[in-house]
Amino acid sequence: MSETPTTEHSTSDHPEGNRKESRHNTEDYRPKDYQAGADYLAEYNAEFPLMSPKTDLTRWKIGPFHASLPASMILNLVLDGEVISRCSVETGFLHKGLEKALELSPWSSLVPYADHLDPENAVFGELVVCTAVEEIAALEVPLRARVIRLILSELTRISAHLSYTVRLARSVGSDTIVHYVLRDRERILDLFELLTGSRFSLNFLRFGGVKADVTEGFIERVLEICELIKIRLKEYNDIFTYNFSFTRRTYGVAVLPVDMIQKCGITGPNARASGIILDLRKSSPALGYDRIDFQVPIGRGESGALGDIHDRYLVRLREIGQSIEILKQLTEIIPPGDFLEKKLENDIKIPTGEAYSQVESPRGLLGCHIVSDGSGSPNRVQFRTPTISNLLCIPELIPGTRIEDLPVVLASLDLGIAEADR
């Protein structure tokens, strides 16, 4: 944990952080002294009867199943007309008891379970668990295996950001780009199937390396996919990214100010879109990215407001571009060698100890704290998932936005409820 996050744009003196006045300000119909979270019952101003037409507050409970929610969760909203005045979030519907299950299972089943922490980014669950166990047991991972792990991570990152695009597009109602993006994502999932035998829950990493070597033709196909996605990114930009309706709906909406990010501990592309430079791939060399040359995309505030929905989307698009660069370099530096130091038996015992490992998953900083007491099962496996911080900021971010922007805001935060509930 060497490099610390810094902010590129300082927090302004504006009371709402760096919610600058942009020409796409969607809030100019509210009175000047509007405070999000305050209570506005119908107040009749006799002097200017038409100036303050405030309605009674409406309470609406959305969930656990709703078209606008990313997964099962309950949102209790208090609405002032069409503007959300207050909000509270309740999750826990997808609690699978993962951590308890891991305590009751042998060590060799740690990796398949960790796959299901976040079904979309399965590799990162495996990676964070394997890294922690290798730290406890002092297992050395050969270089070839490390490069294979990085290739899988970057492919998963591209796939995750593509499905983020799909969710964002569906929430705005744009159904054409959805099919194009999914078609390209299929190519990546085919790659996973070629290498590991399954598309989503890979079950490929092992303590001390990976399960099998890369198959013939895998590296060439990775390079083909890089070229393809590069061309497609331009296509997405033409159709969707700078589409007039889309920009009207996402410029200046739901700006995440820096103080809220630091209060909730948000990491990942959401934080980078608001100007905070924190990427574990650059700051912690243990992950293995130190020999690779790439840039970390940060939000530039092209819409006038830094950290709005469009910025979060653009940061992820640029990350796809950077992942392509990383993949190209990885395919060049992959060395010949072992893919697994020593195949461990099914009933291995990891020595006593503990470790806390972190990886940069597409949603943010994913951490895993493993405590081992020398027996056949772990004593404690605890995941620190990035979505918990994203969920924490919702009750402060949403008040002030319109109810129609709610699905777009929720889709833009990239909430993985499955990993938040474990």
Add this chain to the structure above:
Amino acid sequence: MEKTLLSQHLNRLLKDKVLEIVPFGRSSLMTVWIEAKSLLEVSRILKEDPELCLDWLENLSVAQLDQMFAVSYFLRSYRKQNSLVLRLSAVPQNMKSKIKIDSIASFWPMGRPMELEAEDLFGVHFEKTKAEKLEKSEKQKDDRASRDGGDAIREGEFQPKLLPSGWGGYPLRKNYVFPGRQ
């Protein structure tokens, strides 16, 4: 900060509240063991010290080793390159009762959801200080919206309700017996 410098600095700051400073596993992190009753003071000192400036609670983890519950706070800094693990241990009266520890949500609000989860799963109750409770009840008196009916809209809170209400026992404890499996 370098390890030796860090431990010297901590010893200087915290004086008698530190029980011991040990390395965390095999990594370069330091673990600072403290007593449960001095948690709030230590938190305040660690957060407000201009050199340490630990204002990011990355993770809150509760683990059970035999009878003892070890609560670990993984602290980091936004502005400086500091990180350490704050640890305290607590022993409940018997294996079915709750443990009460002070809540650090006033210093690190990002830890509140993790505290709520630990309460559901481990029975470790992180209670707010008297000052916070008073502030919250004052705030609720002014809330006209919560006056009518009083149904459970807790404003501005994120509630991870991992267990359905009325669930007996604390699942992540070692002595937990699954219902139907006596």
Add this chain to the structure above:
Amino acid sequence: MNTLDASAKLWTSEWCRALGFLDGVPTWFYFFLALVFTYCFVVIPSGSVLSYLDRKLSADLQARVGPNQAGPAGILQPIADFLKLLQKQSTEKSNWREDVWLSIHTMALYSTLAVMPLGTFALMLDTEMSAFLPFWSALVLALGTMLLGFSQGTVPGWFGGMRIAAQTMAGSFPALMGLLCTGVRTGSFQWSQLATIQGFSPLSWTVFSNPFQTIACLVFVTSGLVLSATPPLDGGLSMSDIHGGVASQLHGRKYSLYRFGRFYVFFLWSVITVVLFLGAWILPLEVSRFLSDKGANRILSILELILLLFKTFAVMLTVIWIARVNPRSRVDQITSLAWKVLSPFSLIALVGASLWMGWRNLG
């Protein structure tokens, strides 16, 4: 009244005589037959054809295949859909407010079948003000939809109802102004006049007669989309944020009736657009003169109907194409579009068209 009698007798009685039955029935029966005929042989088939074309063309745009199971290349898909919709049952108890909505909706919408202009001889209501009647039906539809939303008793229903009301109010003014522009050119709002002033070639259509009429046509189409809440301007009925809004509690056959009602207004508006601006049903002069000299009125009306429907489908498919590719706009963006963009342009179009006509008449 005389025009009514004459046109009604002319149209349906021709067909009845050809088919050899129903001689000597009263006039109102001809009216009834005309309504039924229009609904069954014009509206429903065009709905089916359009739904098939919509699905196939959207699939093409989205790199998919579209329906391809029912019949060769999915041609029989609309029939399969229709049969499926007929047997959908509602799972909830019937709400009396929904039934009120249903009757208002049905009465208002389908009474405009009498007004729909479908050809020289297929005009049942060819009065001086007949062009305004579809506009009225859009308003009544909006009222009915608003009441439907309020009848749900849930938050999405209230929001949907209010939004529909807001959208309708926003869209009515520019629509009316656009309508007036055509009257400026024609001098009357009678369907037959509005149609015959245009010709077969695009240069004689109203939309290209002067630049202000082009503006008026665009404003008319867009404000029609706002009035009838058709995608892409269907923010008031949006699925994702308010769970379907007014229709969130409708199920089964009532829901299909509701959806068909939305399609009907869209269809009606497109027909009106074509009649007002895009050359109506006017065939090339030689063809229509040849056929009417021969007395082959039925063939003439069929050809005119085909031309009209072809142009209508072109308009509708263009709108559907734009809807599929673009995201949905928010309701407040739609209403600000209507108030801040469409209304000024409609006024400019009206003033400009009037000045143009006045100048031409003077000079």
